[in-house]
Amino acid sequence: MASHAFALLIILSVFCGSCFGECIPITEAQAHIGETQCVTGKVFRVKAGARGVTFFDFCEDFRVCPFTVVIFPGHLKDIGDVRQLKDRVIEVHGDLKEYDGRAEIVLSQLRQLGTAAALVPKLPKNYDVENKGHYSAGSFSLPKPSKKPAKKRQTPTLPIDIPEDPADR
Secondary structure (H helix, E strand, C coil): CCCHHHHHHHHHHHHCCCHCCCCHHHHHHHHCCEEEEEEECCEEEECCCCCHCCEEEECCCCCCCCCEEECCHHHHHHHCCCHHHCCCCCEEECCEEECCCCEEEEEECCCHHHHHHHHHCCCCCCHHHHHHCCCCCCCEEECCCCCCCCCCHHHHHHCCCCCCCCHHH
């Protein structure tokens, strides 16, 4: 039985090198674009961008950082409250892609965070990723147009004095 487990471990290590391999630091991520990798680094900031997209900043100045993690709003509800990862060293597993001159991993599943996944609680029920947590979650609706105040009708005062037509005389 032990020999079967050992053989399975050997087969998995051959076909899944990144499953048991070491994580690379964020500074080496650019050299591995196009590969499935594990990247490790300290999350300096978790920030919400435009339209509910969430970013992990691994450098004090994100503009010169060689690596980032992006979470699209549709995935955030499945992953959880990633704001808890600020100031922590994490591992992120996934396909390294190039975007805007830097390496990035798109986080779409909680398991991509490896051991850090245990630190991520579920999103609060009233958290809405599109509005950065300011409104309760619910079905999508477009903004309603503003209404103009209705003009009040004035009732005519009686009796109404209508001048006689000179042709009727």
